Amino acid sequence: MEKKNNLRAWLYLAPLLILMAVFTFYPLINAFIVSSYKGYLPLSGTADEIDFFYNFGVILKNPLFKKAVINTFIIAGVSVPVSILLSLLIAVSLKSIPKLKGFFQTIYFLPYVTNTIAIGMAFAFMFHEDYGVINLILGWFGISPVNWLGGTASYAAQMIALLILTIWNGLAFKILVFTSGLENIDKQYYDAAKIDSASKWTVFKRITVPLLSPLILYISITSVIGALKAYNSVVGLFGDVKLGAQNNSMITIVAFVYQYKDGYTDKGYISYAAAASIILFFITAVISILQTVVSKKRVHY
C-alpha cells in the first residue's frame, strides 16, 4: 500500500518534476559547473581547463560589474524603504476613508497591470527635457528644466528618474497587500488605543507597524529580491542597448548578465555570465538571510 502510494504521488508530480529538472535544476547546477570552466564553448561543450576562481576574478575586476553592483544597490536601497513607507502610509490613510477606499485602491493598483516596457517608455517621455510633463510641473514651482535622460544627463538625474519609475511600479502590490493586512488587525486594538489617548502617529508607530511587522518583513524581503533583479525598468527608460543616458551608465547586475546573451558562440563568455549570476544569487541570499535575522529581534511573532 505504502509503495503504491509513493508511486502514485510521483506520477502526479512527474510533469512538474520533469520540467523543473530540465529547466530549473539542471541549469542551476550547470551554472556552477560552467562558472568553473575556462574557455568554455557551450555548443560543443569543450573547455580549456577547470579553474574555480578564474571567472569570478574576471567579473569582480570588471569596472562595469562594479558599476552594475553599485547601481543595483542604490536602486534596492532607496526604492524598497521608500516604497514600503509610502505604501504603509497610503494603506493606513485608506483605512480611515472606508467609503472611497475601493475607488482609490483600484487607481493605486493600476501600475500592477501594465507592461513595464510600455510604461517605462511613457516615463521616458515624461522625463523628456523639452517635451516632458515633469519639467513642466517643476516649472510651476520655479525649478528650471532638468536634463533627466538626455545624452549629457547627470548620474543623479538618471538615477532619480529610474528610482521614481521603480517606486511607482512597486507601490501597487504593496498598497494592496498592506491594505488587506490592516483589515486583518483586530479593530479592538484601535479602540483600545483611542481609550489610551494615543495620537494618530503613536497608533501608527506603536500599534500598526508592530502588528504588521511579519508582513512588512515578508514584503521587504521579496521587494529587495525583486529590486536586485532590476532590468525591465532600465530597458523601458533607456532601451536595451544603451542601458543609460550614457552607454551603460544605469547598468544593473541582471543587465550585466544579459550582455553576454548573444555570446553563446564565443569562448568563455557564458562562464562570465554564469559567474555574475551566481554572485547575484549569493547577494540575494545573504541579504534576505540578514534581513530575516536582524528583523527577528524586532518582529513580534
Place this chain on the structure above:
Amino acid sequence: MADIYVSNVKAYKAKKIASNVLLYAFLVIVALTILLPFYWMILSSLKSTVQIEQVPPILLMAPSDWKITNYTDLFVLVQSGQRAGEPLFPFFTYMKNTVVVSIITTIGTTITTVLAAFAFARLNFKGRDILFAILLGTMMVPGEIFILTNFVTVYRLGWYSISNQTYLDVLLAMTIPFMTSVFYIFYLRQTFKQIPNELYYAAKVDGTTDFKYLLKVMIPIALPTIITIIILNSMGAWSAYIWPALISCKDEYRLVSNGLRGAFTDTSTGRTDYGQQMAASVLVTLPLLILFFAFRKQIMRGVSRSGIKG
C-alpha cells in the same frame, strides 16, 4: 490630574477637519501621480508631431483636437528594407503571439500546478516535505542563473535556429520552460489543504479513485483559487521581455514587449517619433487594462492573498 481631560472641543474639531483635508490631499496627489503616466501616454499618443514637440508641452487638449494619425501610422506598411511589406508596428502579430504563448503557458502551468499541489496536499509519500522545501528554495534563486543554460538546452532541442526556425519551434521555446510555478503550487496547496480530510476518506470508502476525486471534488471546490492562478499567470506573457527576445530569430515571432522597445527610433537620424511610440504603448497596455477591469475583484483578491499568505 483630571485637568488633562478638560477638552477644548472647538480646537479638536478644527484639528480634525484640518487633518482630514490633509489626508484627502495626500491620497488625491498620490492618485494623480499614479495616473499621470497613463494620462501622459494617452495624451501624447493623440498629439500631432508639431504639438508633441511644443515647448512648453500641452497639458490639456480638447477632444476635437485629438488626432489618431499616430495610431493609423503604426499600421502603415513599411516601403523598403528588411521589413518591407510589414506594418510599421505589427501590433496584431505581436498580440497574436502573446495571446497564444499566454494561453499555452497558462494551460501547462495550471495542469502541472494542480497535479503537484494535489500530491503535496493530499498524498503521503516518502520525501514529500524535503521535496517541497527544495521547491520553495528555488523561488529564492534569480531566474538569470537559468537563462543562458536554458538557451543552450533549447538550442540543443532544435527549437532555435537562425536559418529555419518555425513558429512551432518558437512556441515550444517560449512556453515549455515556463510551465511550472512553485509559487502557485504553494498557493493552491494551501487551498487544497483547507478542504476537510473527511471528504477524501468518504470518497475512498465509496471507491472513488484519487484522480476522480481531484477532478470531481477538489478542483470544483478550489475553483476560485485556480481561476485566480489562471488570470495572474496569463498576464505574465505581457511582461516577458528578455527570453522571447533571445529565443525568437524572426521579428514576426516576437511578443509585444520586445516589439515595443527599439522601434520608432530612426536608426540613421537617431530621432524618435514619440507620438507613435506612445500610441504603441497605449495599444500594448490596453489589453491588460481591459482584462483588469473585467476581472478586477478576482485579480485584486488573488494578488492580495498571494502577498499575505506567502
Place this chain on the structure above:
Amino acid sequence: MEIKMANLTKIFISKDKKEVHAVDHVDLVIPSGKLIGLLGPSGCGKSTTLYLIAGLLRQTEGEIYFGEEEMSETPPEKRGIGLVFQNYALYPHMTVRENILFPLENLKVEKEEAKKRTFEMAKLVGLEEMLDRKPKELSGGQQQRVAIARALVKTPRVLLLDEPLSNLDARLRLQTREEIKRIQRETKITTVFVTHDQEEAMSISDEIVVMKDGIIQQMGEPQEVYDKPTNLFVAKFLGNPQINVFDGEIKNKEILIENMFVGKRDLPDQKVFIGVRPEGFIIDQENKSSFHFKVDLVETIGRDTTLIFDMQDDSINILDKKTFKAIIDAGFRIKAGDVVHFNIKPEKMHLFDINGTIL
C-alpha cells in the same frame, strides 16, 4: 464623576438594511463614585451602551453628560475613560509593563512618575512579578488584571468594564470579582460593570441596571430590584434558581392558582401571572393549606433542600417550563412521593398583569 444619559439612542443599520435599536431612548443617571452593574441577556445593548459612554460609537440621538459637561463632541481619548474590553484587547506585541505604561506615555506623564505609577498599579493587581511578560504568556485571569491595570493607571474619571470575567473559570471569577470590588472601593472611580450573569451583578454592584432590547427595565439596589421587580422580565432575570411563575387569577380579591387559594390582594378580578421565589414557600405542617402538590424530586445541597415538582400531567400552567422549585429548610424530612402543603410568604409573591407589568 456623575454620568447622565438623556434620551440616548443608537440605531445600527444591519447588512440587510434593517434598523437595529441597540440602545433605545435610555435615560439614566450613574451616581458619582458608585459601581453600577449593567445587566441583561446577550445582544440587549450592554456593550453598545458602554461604547457610547466611551465615545467609540456615536449615538444616533440623545446626550451623554459627564458632570455638567456634554460629551457628544468629545473624542474617546479626551473623555478620561478607562475601558476593559470584553476580551481585554491587550497589545500582543507589548509586555505587561509597556501595556500599562502606554496610556501614561500618551498623556505625556513625566517618565519617572509614569514608571512609579505603573509599578504601583501592577502591585495593586498583583502582577509586579510579571511586568516583562507578553500577554500570551499570561493566564486569562492575569491578562484580565493587566487590562484593569491599564484602564486604571491613568486614574480615569470613569471606569467601564465589559464582561471582564466572562473568560475566567468559576474560582478565578469569584476571586477577581472581589478584587474589582476592592479596587473600586479604594479608588472611588465611577464604574460601570457589564455582565449577563445576574449573580455576578448582584454581588458586586452598588446598584444594578437591567436592560432588555436596548431598553432600561429597572434600576436600583440589587436587593431592592430582586425584592420589588417592576416587571416579569426583571423578576425572571434575577434569582437563581429562577422565580416560579404560575398562571393564576384574582377572584373576589383572592389570589388563586388553579382554584387553590394562595393569598389575598385588593384588586379587581382578572387573569394574572403569579411569581413566587423558590424561597417563598413555607411548608404548612398542619396540612391546612389547599395549595398542595406531590414531590417528584428532592435535592439537598448544604443547608438547603430543593423540592422539585413536575407539572407535566397537571392542569397547572407554569410559564416557560413544566416544573417548579421550592427551597425549604433542610430540617424538614421530605422524600419523593410525599404530598406537601404550602403557604406563600406575601413578600416573595409578585403579581403581574397579562402584559407582565407588576400589579
